[in-house]
Amino acid sequence: MASLAIQRVKREFKEVVTSSEAENSQIKLEMVAENLKHLQGEIKGPPDTPFEGATFILDILIPDSYPFNPPKVKFATKIWHPNISSATGAICLDILKDQWAAAMTLRTVLLSIQALLASAEPDDPQDAVVAKQYKETPEIYHMTAKFWAEFFAGGNPSSYSADLRQKVKSLCDMGIQSLDAVRALSHYNWDATTAVESIFS
Amino acid sequence: MPVIWLYYTNKESGGRIPVMVEWDWNVFKLKQAITSQLGRVPNKLIFLGKEIDNKTKLRDLHMIEFSTLYCVLATNTMPRVNNTKLRVYGSLSPSLPSRGYDIQMPMSAGPLDPSGIHVELEGEYYVPMTSHWDKGSEGVFDFSFRRYVADSDTVSEVSEHIYEHLGEFSLHTSQISYETMKSKRRYFSVFCRDVCNTITRGKLLVRCWNCKSNHFTLSCDPSCWNDVTGDVITGSCVSCKCEGIRAEFYFNCINHPQQESIATPLKQVKMNERSVECIICAESPDRLMVFECTSLHATCLPCFTEYVRVNLVSRLFRYESSVGYSLGCPAGCPNSLITDAEHFRVVGDELYERLHKFAAEEFVLAEGGVLCPAVGCGEGVIPGTKDRLITCEACCHMFCRKCMDRAHFGVCERSLSVRGGVAGVNLKGSAIRSSWRFGGDGRDRSEESQDWKESSNIKSCPGCNAPVERDGGCSHITCSVGVCQLEWCWLCEKEWNLECREDHWFD
Numbered sequence: 269m270a271s272l273a274i275q276r277v278k279r280e281f282k283e284v285v286t287s288s289e290a291e292n293s294q295i296k297l298e299m300v301a302e303n304l305k306h307l308q309g310e311i312k313g314p315p316d317t318p319f320e321g322a323t324f325i326l327d328i329l330i331p332d333s334y335p336f337n338p339p340k341v342k343f344a345t346k347i348w349h350p351n352i353s354s355a356t357g358a359i360c361l362d363i364l365k366d367q368w369a370a371a372m373t374l375r376t377v378l379l380s381i382q383a384l385l386a387s388a389e390p391d392d393p394q395d396a397v398v399a400k401q402y403k404e405t406p407e408i409y410h411m412t413a414k415f416w417a418e419f420f421a422g423g424n425p426s427s428y429s430a431d432l433r434q435k436v437k438s439l440c441d442m443g444i445q446s447l448d449a450v451r452a453l454s455h456y457n458w459d460a461t462t463a464v465e466s467i468f469s
Numbered sequence: 470m471p472v473i474w475l476y477y478t479n480k481e482s483g484g485r486i487p488v489m490v491e492w493d494w495n496v497f498k499l500k501q502a503i504t505s506q507l508g509r510v511p512n513k514l515i516f517l518g519k520e521i522d523n524k525t526k527l528r529d530l531h532m533i534e535f536s537t538l539y540c541v542l543a544t545n546t547m548p549r550v551n552n553t554k555l556r557v558y559g560s561l562s563p564s565l566p567s568r569g570y571d572i573q574m575p576m577s578a579g580p581l582d583p584s585g586i587h588v589e590l591e592g593e594y595y596v597p598m599t600s601h602w603d604k605g606s607e608g609v610f611d612f613s614f615r616r617y618v619a620d621s622d623t624v625s626e627v628s629e630h631i632y633e634h635l636g637e638f639s640l641h642t643s644q645i646s647y648e649t650m651k652s653k654r655r656y657f658s659v660f661c662r663d664v665c666n667t668i669t670r671g672k673l674l675v676r677c678w679n680c681k682s683n684h685f686t687l688s689c690d691p692s693c694w695n696d697v698t699g700d701v702i703t704g705s706c707v708s709c710k711c712e713g714i715r716a717e718f719y720f721n722c723i724n725h726p727q728q729e730s731i732a733t734p735l736k737q738v739k740m741n742e743r744s745v746e747c748i749i750c751a752e753s754p755d756r757l758m759v760f761e762c763t764s765l766h767a768t769c770l771p772c773f774t775e776y777v778r779v780n781l782v783s784r785l786f787r788y789e790s791s792v793g794y795s796l797g798c799p800a801g802c803p804n805s806l807i808t809d810a811e812h813f814r815v816v817g818d819e820l821y822e823r824l825h826k827f828a829a830e831e832f833v834l835a836e837g838g839v840l841c842p843a844v845g846c847g848e849g850v851i852p853g854t855k856d857r858l859i860t861c862e863a864c865c866h867m868f869c870r871k872c873m874d875r876a877h878f879g880v881c882e883r884s885l886s887v888r889g890g891v892a893g894v895n896l897k898g899s900a901i902r903s904s905w906r907f908g909g910d911g912r913d914r915s916e917e918s919q920d921w922k923e924s925s926n927i928k929s930c931p932g933c934n935a936p937v938e939r940d941g942g943c944s945h946i947t948c949s950v951g952v953c954q955l956e957w958c959w960l961c962e963k964e965w966n967l968e969c970r971e972d973h974w975f976d
Contacts, residue, residue: 272750272775279751335749336779336799358943366947370776370799371748371766394943396970 273334277304280374287375295378305330309341309378313423314386318413319347322423326381327357328374338368341377346447348409348416348454350390350399355451359384360394397455405457412454419450435460439467473532475503477511477540478684478707488538490527497523503540515539515686515707531672535727539684541707658738658756660814661722663730668756668770668815670723671732673697677706678717684708687716694736733811737761738770747772748800758812762802772799774815781816781824784949788835794828834933834952841866842873842934857881873934931957931964944973 284297296310309326313319329340343357351360393399402409417423439449452463470489503511659671677685687704702716720732741757747769757767798805833849841848843866860867871881930948932955944959958969
């Protein structure tokens with residue numbers, strides 16, 4: 269790993285740890301491997317969103333050419349959001365692609381991703397299914413996003429969560445993995461019959 | 470003792486003599502040595518087109534053995550006062566408040582003509598009788614004055630040692646500039662092409678625009694880049710036959726000043742006088758690369774080098790007709806493209822060559838031209854607008870402009886959105902990613918290109934045929950070739966559309 273990359277990551281590590289956001293436990297950064305190449309970020313779901321109260325883990329890979337090329341960031345925690353792939357956790361965010369600038373830091377990356385959670389851009393979606401739901405049936409999107417946040421990321425439970433959990437459980441009873449169950453149900457707007465059909469077809 | 474060359478001239482004659490010097494000498498001491506050697510009094514010593522004062526130490530001129538100095542000899546042995554002013558601080562009498570006075574002294578004459586020195590002080594002025602300048606460079610000197618009172622015709626002669634009154638008599642201004650020069654000397658940055666092949670300290674030199682002689686005195690010092698690059702500064706050529714009045718500035722690398730080498734000035738590399746931090750690594754180096762954006766973002770030179778290298782090998786420079794193929798501020802500011810390509814030499818000869826290759830390709834494509842797709846060729850051709858079949862003038866390969874394939878009859882089914890087609894696989898010396906090193910050696914790479922075709926993470930851009938490597942991410946690809954910039958779908962290999970977005974964005 270290039271010495272500049274190491275130097276930068278060390279400095280940015282410090283920047284995140286000493287930042288006011290880290291103090292309010294909004295963001296967090298940890299090392300996975302000792303070589304600083306593989307990091308794990310953590311962001312809190314922003315208030316007044318379906319993600320409030322949830323904690324999302326981000327998988328961060330630092331390329332050798334950092335900071336001239338952007339870090340590779342994806343969600344390790346499952347999330348239901350139009351700009352994030354519900355399957356792979358890939359993020360659609362311009363600063364992680366062609367709008368990256370060498371002056372940006374891991375702190376700005378974490379904060380930008382947190383901001384993305386607060387304001388989705390369904391016209392530039394990563395996850396077409398979620399985007400469609402976000403646009404056509406916003407209430408179901410909201411409910412689903414909140415359920416995913418609760419189910420996978422320790423978000424606050426909602427009034428309808430018991431009901432949804434019951435649906436997931438009924439699918440699990442058929443021998444379906446809970447993740448597949450949640451995904452299929454979310455995909456088909458919580459219509460259990462269609463979801464089951466899609467899995468077994 | 471080291472030896473320097475002294476070119477001397479006056480109205481009648483000129484010549485060159487070697488002078489033995491010590492680097493610790495100041496210019497005054499050098500003048501004494503010249504006087505004893507030539508039997509003539511040097512009037513002015515000229516270094517870099519500028520008269521140097523007596524206090525300057527030879528060491529601070531960064532002279533090395535066999536450096537050259539120019540010397541104008543006085544027409545008579547006793548030079549007259551010239552009006553160089555030095556500010557003297559301290560009071561001339563204990564009863565007067567300590568403040569600054571102008572002391573007029575002939576800088577070049579030194580002790581040879583003490584009558585040139587006089588001090589004016591509230592209606593009284595002092596003219597020195599004798600002086601001892603041996604501590605000259607320290608700014609403390611000892612001389613006695615004859616005191617004149619201006620408002621009466623009576624001249625009372627007071628022979629006194631001023632410096633006894635003062636205790637300390639210092640040449641304030643020259644001392645300060647002397648010290649600051651020592652601690653933080655400003656200098657130009659140049660790229661030394663011939664020898665060092667890196668960014669070095671530059672020496673600004675001046676010569677006559679007419680006869681190219683270094684025997685030239687400036688009417689005023691250059692104070693900005695415009696002065697150096699434009700033809701605005703005048704002066705006079707001291708060479709016997711030449712009547713040149715315009716100065717021509719040029720640069721030399723400080724590491725080998727005697728060698729005739731090309732050292733191109735780098736305008737955007739500046740002294741870091743306010744301890745600005747590099748926006749990439751946060752170090753605060755002596756020199757910075759300053760971008761021309763409104764925020765004046767700056768990076769250190771190692772970060773700049775890496776920034777250029779990474780963006781060059783990924784072909785992420787931008788082509789703008791007014792500037793050419795260039796790179797902007799690393800913070801992404803608008804209107805910050807580097808205008809002088811000399812700055813890009815930091816990446817080394819091989820990559821710099823590649824930069825020119827890319828730039829030429831971008832230019833040809835921007836002008837509506839095409840690049841020959843033949844193996845090992847890549848020649849740019851700018852054909853007439855209607856021609857479909859094109860023959861490359863360099864290799865005689867005939868190809869179809871629409872599909873960039875071998876020439877064929879009939880209507881062409883395939884059409885690239887950018888007509889030129891960066892036929893990356895076949896393109897000589899081109900690389901889209903650093904790991905793909907196309908030799909540029911004319912070697913047949915059809916085997917290599919076969920490997921690429923088989924590799925699932927490499928495809929050709931449907932807009933310009935440039936090979937694209939996908940290393941993770943979604944299927945929405947934006948081509949980085951300057952004139953292309955096509956957004957396309959990795960799966961369909963077609964222009965990005967709504968269906969791709971809704972159906973397989975991240976497959």
